[in-house]
Amino acid sequence: MTVRDSGNPRKRGDRTSGTRPTGSDASGAYRRSGRYGRGPGDQRRFAVYGRRSGFLSLARFAIFLVVLAGVVLVSMMTVARPLLRAVVVPWANGNPSALSIGFVADLVREDLGSKLTDPASSDPAVVTFTVATGDTPAIIAPRLLDAGVIADQRAFLFQARMDGLAAQLASGDFSLAKNLTPAQVVSALVVNRIVAQVTNITFREGLRLEQMATKLLTVQAGGIDPQQFLDIARNPPATLLADYPWLLDPKIHPKGSSLEGFLYPDTYQVRIDAAAPTGAEGLIRKMLDNFYVKLGADRLAAVSAQGLSFYQMLTLSSIVEQEAKLDSERALIAGVYANRLTPSVWALGQLQSDPTVFYTHDTLELAKLKLADWVKYVFWAEFTTKLPDPLPASVVGYNTYISKGLPPTPICSPALASIDAAINPNTKTGYLYFYAKKDGSGTTAFAKTLAEHNANIKEYGKP
Secondary structure, eight states, X not given: OOHHHHHOOSOTTOGGGTOXXXXXXXXXXXXXXXXXXXXXXXXXXXXXXXXHHHHHHHHHHHHHHHHHHHHHHHXXXXXXXXXXXXXXXXXHHHOGGGGGSHHHHHHXXXXXXXXXXXXXXXXXXXXXXXXXXXXXXXXXXXXXXXXXXXXXXXXXXXXXXXXXXXXXXXXXXXXXXXXXXHHHHHHHHHHOEEOOOEEEEEOXXXXXXXXXXXXXXXXXXXXXXXXXXXXXXXXXXXXXXXXXXXXXXXTTSOXXXXXXXXXXXXXXXXXXXXXXXXXXXXXXXXXXXXXXXXXXXXXXXXXXTTOOXXXXXXXXXXXXXXXXXXXXXXHHHHXXXXXXXXXXXXXXXXXXXXXXXXXXXXXXXXXXXXXXXXXXXXXXXXXXXXXXXXXXXTTGGGOTTTSOBSOSSOSSOOOHHHHHHHXXXXXXXXXXXEEEOSSSSOOEEEESSHHHHHHHHHHHSOO
């Protein structure tokens, strides 16, 4: 080794020396050195490492940003949630469809709180609730509140929306308890539908109140007590009359009067199931409702040409109902009685109507029998016995052969045709008499004088 060799601080093969190594050592030294002191393999290795390090750094930063955003969002939702709820809830109340948005429904649920889980009350009483055709949850909510089935309409409507009640709600009667939660009420409005058991009761024209009560003895009308029906019809309570303001008009229904004549003859469907039977008062209400619908306000306000009030015309029409067999003759028969009510035409002042005498007789005879025995009694039949003399004050006015004018009350429930005949009687003919022909035709012979009347009796009196 020379001084030059030992004194050269650079190793052989250093590119800065300006010499190139030779031989086997030279080849290996060159491969190890490369650019910047590293070989080609090292360059590739460290380049890949650098890229991986960059990717990891970016991923860590992205995760950091996501976490940070989540923390900020949670913080904002926690702090600002009451403010957000105050804005969203009123909007959702006016836009129920918005409840399909998850966070909106959550905010409304939070706002309702325990109203969604608390029962309406602790009362276990069960009520029958009716859903009409076309009803929606929004329509029935106020009625449910009035019935005591729910305590909060918003809670019910929210639960109804969540459970899809609108698509399942059907008309009918439902059994609902007062101690149900909103969710249970919604469920009950789907599954607790009452299958009603009904029956039809037909009251034909011309029946008096006692006949109607007797009819109830002979039909399967569970829940309708005949005696209760009769008691209410004879002495309607003030609470019942208050629901029918037109019955409070003395020209239509004098104070203290029975409902004789006002229970419209028709076929009525009544419920006989134990859940919600129609009941005696319920049936009477159906009949009064029908009376008002069939007649209408115009007829109730009518006054006849003879100055009769509606109640007097109803009384006259009940007599016509018992006398007439053909609709075409009702106005003529009503005209006969209207003429007899005119002093200048009929000086006697008495109607002399046979049906009023039959009514008097039947009233006295029915008073001797128990209600259960009325089914064997023949109403409106001719009788051979004499009426008591004097007659009791309670019935004397119904014997129109001795009492003047109309009887105190109607004697039966007339058909609409008889009522129209009494409102517009045919008095122009001047007839004062009529006689039902016995020839099987069902027609009536009319007369202006007693002589003509006696001739009709002679001609048509024998079959």
